[in-house]
Amino acid sequence: MKFKKFQFLILLCFIGFLFTDCNGGEQQAKEDIPSDTPSEITPETPVDDPMDNLGIGPVKSVVLGELDQAMVEEGKKLYNAKCTACHNIKTRLIGPPQAGVLKRRSPEWVMNMILNPTEMIKKDPIAIKLLKEFNNVPMTEQGLTEEEARKILEYFRTVD
Numbered sequence: 001m002k003f004k005k006f007q008f009l010i011l012l013c014f015i016g017f018l019f020t021d022c023n024g025g026e027q028q029a030k031e032d033i034p035s036d037t038p039s040e041i042t043p044e045t046p047v048d049d050p051m052d053n054l055g056i057g058p059v060k061s062v063v064l065g066e067l068d069q070a071m072v073e074e075g076k077k078l079y080n081a082k083c084t085a086c087h088n089i090k091t092r093l094i095g096p097p098q099a100g101v102l103k104r105r106s107p108e109w110v111m112n113m114i115l116n117p118t119e120m121i122k123k124d125p126i127a128i129k130l131l132k133e134f135n136n137v138p139m140t141e142q143g144l145t146e147e148e149a150r151k152i153l154e155y156f157r158t159v160d
Contacts (some may be wrong), residue, residue, distance in 0.1 A: 006060055008049065014112070015094060017073065018101075025082075026049070032039055050104060050105055050106070050109070051105070051106050051108060053099075053105070053109050053122070053124070053125075053126055054105070054106055054108035054109055054126075055108055055109035055110075055112030055113055055116070055120055055124055055126075055127070056112055056116060056119050056120050056123050056124050057111070057112030057113075057114060057115050057119065057120065057145060058116070058117030059108045059115065059146065059149075061108065061110050062107035062111060062153070063106050064107060064157070067154070067158070068154055068157055070149070071151045071154040071155075072151075072154050072155050072158050075151035075152045075153070075154045075155030075156075076153045076155045077154050078144070078148055078151055078152050078155075079086040079155055081140045083105075083142075083152070084146065086126050086137075086139070086140070089159050094131060094134065094137055095134055095137075095139060096134065098122070098156055098159060099159050099160065100159075101156055101160070102153075102157060102160050103160055105126070109126070110153055110156065111146070111149045111150065111153055112124075112148040113127060113139065114142070114144060114152060114153075115144060115146065115149050116143060117138065117139035117141060118138070119138070120139075121138050121139065
């Protein structure tokens, strides 16, 4: 009987640890919100044509040619490994869904958001609005290369 009580206590401690750890992570995410995000940009602030916005980062130009199926497959694997904790193709999770993203954003903006989310949520008006719309939970830096971001973009072309 004492052994079962001991197991029960261990289980309770473990569950308590999980809840404490999760709350700490949520607090950390809120602390990561940049303090220099312009407060005058709100979800109601008009944005010029989003398709003209290239975002802020290393990608200045993307030429979309014929769909590259090998890149699509690699991009899907990268997306599943790096993005699905916060994103789903068709439904809203912590972050926005990606279905149709290339109808709403330029390819350059998408790649720069993947590669440079910290600076984007500080300076890009669309990224700032998305940050506010999604409860001030900033997108996490994934440490992807430009080539990997391009593969994810190619995958996104197939889910539009």
